[in-house]
Amino acid sequence: MKKTLICTSLATVLLLGAIATVNAAGLPAAPPSGELGAIVINPYKNSPLTAVVNLHNKEISDVTVTVHGKGKNGVPISYPVGPQTLLRHDGVPIFGLYANHRNNITLNFNLDGKKITEEHQIVTGGIESKYLDHRNHYAIPAVNVTKVDRKFADRLYLVNSNSSTAHGSDLNWVGPKPPPKSTADILAAQKAMGAIPFDAAPLNIIVDTEGEIRWWLNQDATYEGHDIDLNKRGIMMGINETQDGMFTFVQGQRYGFFDLMGRIDDYRLPRGYADATHAMWPMENGNFLVRASKQNYYNQWEDTYVHTVRDHILEVDARGNLLDVWDLNKILDPYRESLLVGLDMGAVCLNIDADAAGMTIGAAELDAPYGDIPGVGPGRNWAHVNSISHDPSDDSIILSLRHQGNVKIGRDKDVKWIIAPREGWNNELAKKLLTPVDSKGKKIKCNDKGKCEGDFDFTYTQHTTWLSPKGTITSLDNGDGRWNDQPVMPTDKWTRFVEYKVDEENMTVEQLWEYGKERGWEWYSPVTSNAEYRADRDTMFGFGGSIDMFDPSTPTIGRINEIDYKTKEVMVEIDVMTLKPLDGHYRSVIVTPKTLFGK
Known part of the structure; x- marks a missing residue:
């Protein structure tokens, strides 16, 4: 030896x-x-x-x-x-x-x-965060372990986060602004531009169940925040494991792959497309689905050219060739406004403005300036796709549209089904709405805004609507704008993990499982986050990436949970803090070294 x-x-x-x-x-x-x-x-x-x-x-x-x-x-x-x-x-x-x-x-x-x-x-030496400013509470993320069942002691969790930086002003050209007093003030503060200001320094770590950081990705590996380099700006998101032991990511004008040793390969988005954020999904055929936007898009409804926002899905191969495109402006209805008027303007994904918390905008204001703001029509943030999943059984894609609902779309670009409240859908799309039923197949009565009398609730501003290994649909139901409205008291909001069973033949949906409603406000994540069923230990794994996000006195909590599927007992609960208040984490991924290195 x-x-x-x-x-x-x-x-x-x-x-x-x-x-x-x-x-x-x-x-x-x-x-x-x-x-x-x-x-x-x-x-x-x-x-x-x-x-x-x-x-x-x-x-x-x-x-x-x-x-x-x-x-x-x-x-x-x-x-x-x-x-x-x-x-x-x-x-x-x-x-x-x-x-x-x-x-x-x-x-x-x-x-x-x-x-x-x-x-x-x-x-080893220390690890260094290169984007610190006067708002920092921590130089590296603080990790607090609440509970870990001994059977889960070997778990490792990759936390995909970011740290806001003052350097973003060289893209935005926006100085200090007074707190908004009305929805008109909110719109006046927005700029008629695309998603380039959607920019923050990446912060990616792996934590173990003792709260120790066991991996750190150098922030400058994909990002340059001190100089204007648009090819290395954006927010690093869309991390999913590939078949060959690497991970996907999107960031602004690029997408790519990295492994845990730090090898990185990336590509410029195909010509004519921009602003890749939120989602990249590895397909079984070796290709990849990327969520992006379209440059110089002709908005036929308003007879103008626009830069769209989060409403195109691209299929690319491993060499970066564009193979197919889903244009959601043509597939869905970009003028459906039902949920948009119920959104909290304080947080629309990682565009966070604590001064606007609890404010909403009216229907008359949804056709305000083009840009990365909630609104209707191509050129505004009407869809906000934040997750993609692929169903290989019929070569369809399953999308979470934060501002519309959950949708399955075929390779032929036809909508197969929609999980969302009935309000606001046009006649053709209304035919694709799934009917809620109970475990015996009996219809559950719901009003047009989605409030139901039985054991069922729709998702609102949800994230990660994914196809599970069981063939069910899992989702992180953030819960903002629930029933297309804001509650009188913000503390009445809740977030949950939820699982649905879809019957495509009968066009019904049954709610099989949920967790989180009973935790109430202290578990509420207004934006980001993820949930998925884990067959290896029969748990629902999830991450609430924006707990306490509106508290300006403390960093935001990213809460890792694994919930026993049968008993709903909490098996793992670990809190990872952001470096600054009013920041938000994005997602978490379970990392299994034996599958990543064993090939």
Whole structure:
């Protein structure tokens, strides 16, 4: 058994170099690490809590890595490393290191028919947030663990967040403004432009069940907030695992892929399209669905050219070629206003204005200036698609439209069904509305705004309406504008995880499961967030990304939960704080190293 200490300090490098061989240039060569090559920390310069053990031209197999937990209760991270992963990195990936710590690592592998075990130590430095200002409460996210059932102790959660920055003013050209006193003031404060001001520094971490940060993505890997570079602006969103162990992302004018070691490949959006935000979905055929907008779109209803907002779905292949487009302005009704007039203008996704909290706009104001504001018609934020899911059984897409409802659309661009209240749909689309029923198939009576007499409720301003492994539909029902209105008291709002069963033959929908209504205001997330069924442990996993978002005195809470599907007992509850008040997290993803590195 061999032991090696690897340290990032310059003194250690020079000391080791003094006793090592020299390369052709006469410089010290990196010393070997046991039977293999040197250990390189942060090999792609983007993930400082990772390392790679170079293969040193050796062929190894049956590889496993264990990063031991810190202290008595630390969480060990152990995973196999498959042959494709070894080839990808020309070495053994080490994932899950602690920052500012002497990490203990165990490697097991076969070499020349022998089983080898090696113990190594890797010393890491700190992690740094590069976008701090006077509003910061924390330099790195604070994590508070409320409950973790012992069966879930090995869980790892990637939190996709962001940090607002004063640098956005070089895009917006907007200075301080007085608090709005009316809806007219809200509209006056908006600019007639697209979604370019939708911009914040990315903040992506992985936390373990002890509340320790075990991975950090360098913010400048995809973002440039100190200079005007539109290709590296936006908000990093749409993180989903791909078939080959990477993750998708969208950010402004680009979309791409990254892995946990920090390798990043990205593409410019196809010509004619812009502003990729919220959603990117890997399809079973190896292609990807990206939510974007259209440049220079002819608005036939108002006889003008506009830049649309969050209303196009693109299918692209792995080389960035555009294969198909869903133009929702033609497929749905961009002038349906029923929910828009009930929205809280204080928070429309991550466009947050605490001074406008609780205010709404009237129907007469929905055709106000073009731009990234709630309104009707192409060129305004009438749809706000925030999630995409693909149903391979009939090659259809399932969309969450925050400002309209949940919709399934075929490859032929025909609407298959809609889950939403009846109010406001035109005659043709009204035929696609699903009828709520109970467990016995009996119709549940609901009014046009969606308030129902039985055990059923529609979603309002929802996120992540996804097809589950069971064939059901899961969604994070944020609950703003519930029943197309605002309550008298804001504390009467609630958020929930919900699951539906759709019968496409009979055009009915049954509510199978819900959680969160009983938690009330303290669990309410007005924007962002996600929910999904996890078959591996029979839980509903979700993330409330904007709890307490309107409190200017404290950072916003991002609450990770796993709820036992059968008993509805809370198995995991972990709070991750934003760095500043009035910021919001986006989503969370469960990370399983054995599936990511085992290929």
